[in-house]
Amino acid sequence: MKVKKPPLLDIRNLFVKLPAGAERSHAAEDLNFTLEENEILCVVGESGSGKSITALAVMGLLPAPHVRVESGDILFNGENLTRASAERLRKVRGGEISMIFQDPMTALNPVLTVGKQIDEVIRIHATLQRGQRRDRALQLIGDVQLPNPDRIINSYPHELSGGQRQRAMIAMALAMEPKILIADEPTTALDVTTQAQILQLIKHLQKSHNTGVLFITHDFGVVADIADRVVVMQHGRMVEINAANEVLNNPRHAYTKSLIRSVPGLTPRKARPISGRQELKVSNLTKIYRSGGGLLGFSGREHVLHATDSVCLTLHHGETLGVVGESGSGKSTLARCIVRLINADAGQILYQGTDLRPLNRAAMRPYRAKIQMVFQDPYASLNPRKKVGHIIADGPVSLGATQLDAEKKASEMLELVGLDVRAFERYPHEFSGGQRQRIGIARALTLEPEILVADEPVSALDVSIQAQILRLLADIRDRLQLSMIFITHDLRVASQVCDRIAVMRLGKVEEEGATADLFANATHPYTRELLDAVPGRDWRPPEQ
Amino acid sequence: MNQTVKRFRYAMKRLAQAVPIVLAIIVINFFLLHLAEGDAAVALAGEAGSATPEYMAQLRQKFGLDKPLPVQLGIYLKNVLVFDLGFSFRHNMPVAELVFDRFMPTLLLMVSTILIAVGFGVLLGLLAASGLNTWRDTFISVFALVTYATPLFWVGLMMIILFALNLGLFPTSGMENFAAFHEGWDRVKDIAHHLVMPTITLSLFYLALYTRLMRSSMLEQAGMDYVTTARAKGLTERRIVFGHILRNALLPVVTMAGVQVGALIGGSVIVESVFAWPGLGMLAFEALFSRDLNLLLGIFLLSALLVIAINLVVDIIYSFLDPRIEVG
Numbered sequence: 116m117k118v119k120k121p122p123l124l125d126i127r128n129l130f131v132k133l134p135a136g137a138e139r140s141h142a143a144e145d146l147n148f149t150l151e152e153n154e155i156l157c158v159v160g161e162s163g164s165g166k167s168i169t170a171l172a173v174m175g176l177l178p179a180p181h182v183r184v185e186s187g188d189i190l191f192n193g194e195n196l197t198r199a200s201a202e203r204l205r206k207v208r209g210g211e212i213s214m215i216f217q218d219p220m221t222a223l224n225p226v227l228t229v230g231k232q233i234d235e236v237i238r239i240h241a242t243l244q245r246g247q248r249r250d251r252a253l254q255l256i257g258d259v260q261l262p263n264p265d266r267i268i269n270s271y272p273h274e275l276s277g278g279q280r281q282r283a284m285i286a287m288a289l290a291m292e293p294k295i296l297i298a299d300e301p302t303t304a305l306d307v308t309t310q311a312q313i314l315q316l317i318k319h320l321q322k323s324h325n326t327g328v329l330f331i332t333h334d335f336g337v338v339a340d341i342a343d344r345v346v347v348m349q350h351g352r353m354v355e356i357n358a359a360n361e362v363l364n365n366p367r368h369a370y371t372k373s374l375i376r377s378v379p380g381l382t383p384r385k386a387r388p389i390s391g392r393q394e395l396k397v398s399n400l401t402k403i404y405r406s407g408g409g410l411l412g413f414s415g416r417e418h419v420l421h422a423t424d425s426v427c428l429t430l431h432h433g434e435t436l437g438v439v440g441e442s443g444s445g446k447s448t449l450a451r452c453i454v455r456l457i458n459a460d461a462g463q464i465l466y467q468g469t470d471l472r473p474l475n476r477a478a479m480r481p482y483r484a485k486i487q488m489v490f491q492d493p494y495a496s497l498n499p500r501k502k503v504g505h506i507i508a509d510g511p512v513s514l515g516a517t518q519l520d521a522e523k524k525a526s527e528m529l530e531l532v533g534l535d536v537r538a539f540e541r542y543p544h545e546f547s548g549g550q551r552q553r554i555g556i557a558r559a560l561t562l563e564p565e566i567l568v569a570d571e572p573v574s575a576l577d578v579s580i581q582a583q584i585l586r587l588l589a590d591i592r593d594r595l596q597l598s599m600i601f602i603t604h605d606l607r608v609a610s611q612v613c614d615r616i617a618v619m620r621l622g623k624v625e626e627e628g629a630t631a632d633l634f635a636n637a638t639h640p641y642t643r644e645l646l647d648a649v650p651g652r653d654w655r656p657p658e659q
Numbered sequence: 660m661n662q663t664v665k666r667f668r669y670a671m672k673r674l675a676q677a678v679p680i681v682l683a684i685i686v687i688n689f690f691l692l693h694l695a696e697g698d699a700a701v702a703l704a705g706e707a708g709s710a711t712p713e714y715m716a717q718l719r720q721k722f723g724l725d726k727p728l729p730v731q732l733g734i735y736l737k738n739v740l741v742f743d744l745g746f747s748f749r750h751n752m753p754v755a756e757l758v759f760d761r762f763m764p765t766l767l768l769m770v771s772t773i774l775i776a777v778g779f780g781v782l783l784g785l786l787a788a789s790g791l792n793t794w795r796d797t798f799i800s801v802f803a804l805v806t807y808a809t810p811l812f813w814v815g816l817m818m819i820i821l822f823a824l825n826l827g828l829f830p831t832s833g834m835e836n837f838a839a840f841h842e843g844w845d846r847v848k849d850i851a852h853h854l855v856m857p858t859i860t861l862s863l864f865y866l867a868l869y870t871r872l873m874r875s876s877m878l879e880q881a882g883m884d885y886v887t888t889a890r891a892k893g894l895t896e897r898r899i900v901f902g903h904i905l906r907n908a909l910l911p912v913v914t915m916a917g918v919q920v921g922a923l924i925g926g927s928v929i930v931e932s933v934f935a936w937p938g939l940g941m942l943a944f945e946a947l948f949s950r951d952l953n954l955l956l957g958i959f960l961l962s963a964l965l966v967i968a969i970n971l972v973v974d975i976i977y978s979f980l981d982p983r984i985e986v987g
Contacts, residue, residue, distance in 0.1 A: 176890055209893030221884035226906050226981055235902070236892045271982040287892070 121193040122149035123327040124173065124295055129187035131165070131172050131351075142168040142182060144351045150295065155321060155328040157338045157359070160348035161374075161577040162548075166331045169348075170297045173329070174214055175204040192294070210240040213288040217300040219280035223272040229256075229283045230268035236290040255286040259316060277442075278309035282316065289320060296321070297329045302337065306441035307604060311648040314341055333578065335378045336607065336651030339363055347371045364657050377582040378656050379607040381649060383631040389614055393465075394598040395430040395453070395486075395566055400462035400472075402448050422448040424622035425462070428600075430566065435592065435599040437613030437630070439606060439645070445622040446602045450570045453600065454488045455479055466566075484514055487559035491571035493551035497543040503529075503554055504539035510562045521561070528557040532587060549580035553587065560591065567592070568600045573608060585612055606649050610634060618642045670975060677967045684963045685739060685956075689732050692952050701950070739960065745953035749946070754957040757942065762961060764834055765938035767850075768931070769923055769965075771858045776865035777916050781909065783866070784873020789900060791878065799870060807867035811926060815860040815933035822856060829856050832935035857934040861926055865919065869912055876908040883907070910981055917973030921966045 131143040143165040150156045158166045171177050173189055175196060189196040191212065196204065208214075213236075216222040224232060233252040237243060243251065249268070256264040259282040272280055281301060288296055298317065302310040318341050321328050332338060338345055342359035347368065355368040366372045404420045423445040430436045440446045452459040455471060464471040471482055490496035497506055507525035512518060526536050532553040543551055552572060559567060569588065573581040589612060592599050603609050609616055610630060617627040618641065626639040637643050646652070704710035704718070719725045723734065738745060744754035787799040806814075823831040834853050835841065841849045880886070881904055889899045928940035935941070939958055946954040978984045 174891055176887065205893045205895065207893070208891055214888075214891040216884060216888060218884065222888045224885040224889070224903050224907070225983060227903070228982075235889075235894065235898075239893055239895075239898070273983050284888075287888075 121190065123152050123192060124150035124329070125188070125190040125193075126169075126173070127188045127190065129169070129172065129189065130185040131168055131177065132183055132185040134181040138163075139351065141165075141185070141351050143172065146187070146353055148346050148353065148356055150327045150329055152294070152327050153321070153325040154343045155318070155330055155341050157342035157345045158329065158331045158348060159333065159335065159338055159345055159374075161333060161579065163350070164348040165351035166348050167299055168351075170214065170299050170329060170331055173295075173297060174208055174212060175199070176208075206240070209236050209288075209293075210291045211293050212295040212297065213291070213293040214297040214299065215281070215284045215288050215301045218304045219277065219284045220272065220304075222284060223280060225272055227271070228268070229270050229272065229275070229286075233268075233283070233287045233290055236287055240291050251290070252286075255290055256283070258289070258320070259283070259286045261286070276309075277305050278313060281305060281309075281313050285313075285316065285320070289324070292324055293326065295327045295329065297331070299331045300333065301330075303332070303334070307606070307650070308441065308644055308648040310337075310650065311340075314650070317341065334650060335363065335375060335578075335656075336649065336654070339651030339654035347374070363654055366657075374578060375656050377579045379582070379585075379605075379611040380656055381607055381610055381634070381652060382655070383610045383634050386629060386631055387614060389434045390432045392432040393429055394432045394434075394467070395428075395600075396463070396465040397426060397428040397449075397453065398463045398465070400426045400449065400452055400459050400464065402445075402452055402457065402459045421445075421622045423452065423459070426619075426622070426624050428617055428624065428627070430598050430600060432598055433592070433596055434614045435589075435601050435612055437609040437616040438600060438602045438619060439604065439609050439616055440619035441604060441645075443621070444619040446619050447570055448622075449619070450488065450568045450600065450602050454486050454568050455483075456488070480514075484510070484562035485564055486566045486568060487562055487564035489552075489555050489559050489567060489569040489572045492575050493548050493555055494575075496555055497551055497558075499543055501542075502539070503541055503543060503546075506543070506554065507558045507561050510558065514562070524561050525557070528561045529554075531560065531591070532557045547580075548576055549583060552576060552580075552584050556584075556587065556591070560595070564597065566598050566600065568602070570602045571604065572601075574603065574605060581608070588612065606645060618645065666975065666978060669978065670971065673971050673974060677971070680967065681960075681963060682736075685736065685960060686732065688956055688959045689735060690728075692955060693728060735956070744957035744960070747946075747951050747954040749949045749951045749954065754954050757954065758939070758957045758961050761937060761939045761942045764936060765924075765927060765931075765940060766965070767854065768857055768861065768927055768936060768938055769920070769969075771854060772862040772865070772923060772927075773916060773920070773969075775858060776862040776869055777912065779862075780866050780869025781873050781912060783870040784877060784908075784912075785900075785905070787870065787874045788877035788881070796874075800874070803867040803870040805867075806863045807871070809863070811860060811864060811929050812933055814863055815856075815930055818856050818860055819933070829853075834937055857930050857936050860933070861923070861930045864926070865916075865923070868919075869915070872915055873908060873912050876911050877904060880904045880908045906980060910977070913973060913977055913980060917970050917977075920969045920973075921962075924962050924966070 126146050126148055129143055129146040130141055133140060133142050146169060148156070158169060160166045168177070168182065172184055173196070177183055184197050187197070191207065196207065199207070223229070230249070230252050233255060234248050237248045237251055252268055253264045256267050261267045261279060261282050267275070267279070267283070272283070275283065301317070302313050305313060314337065317328065320326070330341065338359060345355075345357060345359050345362040346353055347355040347362065347370065349370045355362060355366065355371045357367070362371060363375070366375055400423055402422045404422055406418045426445075426449055428436065438446045438449060448457070451457045453464055455474075459472055462472060466482060466485065469482070471479065474482070504522060504525055507528060508518070508521035511521035511524055516524070526539060529536055529538055534550060534553050534557070538546070538554070543554065546554065556572075572588065573584050576584060585608065588599070591597065601609070601612055613630050615628065616630050616633050618625045618633075618639065620641050626633065626637060626642045633642065634646065637646060701715070704715055716725070723731065735745070742755055744758065746752075747754050747757055750757055783799050783803070787796045790796050819831050822828045830836070830853050835846065835849050839849065886899060886903060889903050894902070924940065927938060928944055930936065931938045931940035932944055939962060943955065943958045946958065
């Protein structure tokens with residue numbers, strides 16, 4: 116008779132307690148799932164769903180004594196990790212279960228070389244000579260397909276690109292050929308093309324080593340690409356566990372359904388009729404950043420970076436023009452130049468026939484209100500010491516409105532973006548991310564702009580909130596007859612909100628076209644590459 | 660090897676950048692001192708009790724004080740280039756000789772102060788942070804607070820009363836016991852013996868500062884993601900603290916130490932006066948009251964050079980600690 120092997124990881128009735136005074140009593144409640152060998156199990160959920168806490172609980176890395184496992188078992192090959200000694204847990208960590216994190220820049224120690232950080236794992240878990248350890252590190256660096264291992268091993272994290280850093284993290288995690296790899300949003304901080312490569316790498320290494328992977332993500336596209344099975348979490352509870360195919364295409368639980376409904380599809384929405392009137396015309400806009408050089412050339416050779424390089428764009432009345440690109444493509448610089456937060460070095464910004472670029476502070480003043488901006492980070496872009504009402508009313512007041520008028524306007528705007536008027540007297544930290552983004556939008560709208568420049572307005576938000584904000588933006592655009600420049604790295608979002616899309620790379624616009632057109636027949640190879648890299652591009656969320 | 664060449668070029672670059680700074684300091688100091696009322700002739704005359712205007716004019720002519728300011732500045736600049744810092748009428752000695760004579764004691768006091776303040780500050784901060792909220796942390800924090808709030812001169816006087824007069828452990832003042840005619844190792848020991856109290860007095864304040872800085876820096880670094888990574892790798896807590904957190908936590912302390920070298924010279928005026936330590940600080944104090952402008956300028960110049968040199972050393976140390984600093 117064959118004895119059935121216990122699952123690689125078996126989590127039973129796991130409760131993780133939060134400290135008193137937290138939003139809820141438990142970070143994780145009654146979790147039950149298993150992870151088998153050679154399997155990728157995705158844990159999906161929005162922020163605060165307890166997915167990262169679950170990962171830390173498995174690693175025995177909960178921030179004790181505030182957060183701790185209250186009851187339940189975490190069985191690793193039959194061994195209960197919740198009862199294991201600290202010494203034993205240390206051996207397990209990095210040796211048998213290892214972990215990679217979201218942001219490889221902060222997750223690597225900035226003052227140690229990559230080689231040293233890999234070496235450390237081997238040294239603590241195995242007894243190898245220095246030379247052998249070095250050979251192993253070089254081999255690992257090669258395994259994660261980093262170029263030129265001899266150079267990488269002596270490099271510091273800041274000398275590598277984001278993708279290379281995450282590869283180095285993975286090399287470190289796989290140093291002892293662990294049985295389980297826990298990946299906590301490992302591609303969230305990466306560009307979409309890099310993300311595709313890292314996902315491929317994880318999948319490849321998982322297959323070749325029979326590793327069980329616990330993959331934490333908020334992105335259903337990523338789930339569609341790599342998951343074998345999926346756990347959906349909400350408020351610390353598991354609401355659904357099933358094969359990936361089932362969860363993605365035939366979700367059972369209402370929460371899963373609503374989440375999947377919020378995922379923007381890749382099918383561009385129907386084209387809207389757009390007026391031919393030009394609202395804004397940007398031509399040959401160039402912004403150059405210089406560094407080094409300096410007095411008598413003491414600071415080494417001068418580096419010249421064309422953040423935007425002869426960019427030409429046209430925005431029509433009532434249209435949403437998407438600017439998509441990866442980090443460093445110059446899309447944010449472009450936005451800031453158009454709003455005149457920074458000064459471009461050459462080119463024209465024609466707003467209804469007036470070139471805004473050469474205007475000085477005073478001459479720009481009457482145009483300030485016409486072009487307004489919505490920022491990416493709703494946490495950093497609102498002054499924490501000012502009341503929301505103040506933040507919103509500040510704009511009109513500085514442009515000459517009376518305090519009373521400005522406040523009346525501000526209240527109207529709060530209502531327009533779907534917030535209670537009582538928000539007026541409160542501070543930004545009292546609001547959630549989605550609500551803060553609404554405040555940011557209200558702030559821009561009180562000035563009655565004609566053009567709204569939105570710089571990644573939804574990329575810091577959970578997918579359900581993201582859908583709400585996108586609806587709000589579309590609604591406002593139609594109601595107030597706004598034209599919008601929408602900057603995003605997310606082609607899914609772009610396909611849903613933009614009428615036309617410009618693809619930027621290295622400061623240049625590589626391709627421009629109507630959204631549906633661009634998605635169907637992109638001609639530029641870079642656009643194709645971007646489209647191919649969208650996670651879950653073959654998965655179409657089920658129509659509901 | 661490549662890194663060494665880069666670092667050398669970096670040091671050279673910083674040296675070259677220091678030249679205009681030194682020039683500016685000389686010029687600014689020169690004008691600043693001339694803003695003060697009265698000159699050396701007035702001071703000399705005042706000390707003599709009285710002087711005729713003719714005698715004053717004669718004095719001024721002798722010292723070149725009757726020439727227009729820009730000419731005086733030009734002469735001074737030219738002289739500085741060949742390390743001729745002028746003549747101190749008060750001490751009847753060339754300034755260069757006087758200043759260099761007093762330079763070594765001050766350097767000795769400063770370097771030992773920096774070493775003790777940074778060394779023990781880092782150690783105490785580390786101990787406090789690793790025993791967060793235990794009696795150890797509380798004790799160290801209270802100690803830091805008290806020393807931080809105590810004036811330098813008071814500490815100096817109390818130490819003299821307690822350790823020198825009552826207990827007789829250390830000499831009350833001076834740098835060495837000239838009457839004993841020590842040579843070789845005996846002299847070194849004697850100077851070290853004299854050095855203990857001034858160094859402790861001067862370093863206490865900075866020690867408290869660095870302790871607090873190191874403690875908060877350690878705590879901040881301990882919350883960083885790379886520390887979680889290190890734990891996830893299965894490292895021991897000891898390894899995490901010494902291999903990962905410590906080096907990152909040191910960075911702000913080193914930066915701060917570099918910035919405060921200048922303030923340290925200011926502090927040494929008080930300590931040198933209290934302990935009669937024959938350094939630049941005491942010399943500056945005397946020169947100030949006798950309006951010995953040449954001497955003051957020389958002291959300023961030398962202290963400025965000292966601060967610049969120590970900052971350069973700190974920057975080079977920093978480039979070893981933090982690879983993100985571009986030395987290219």
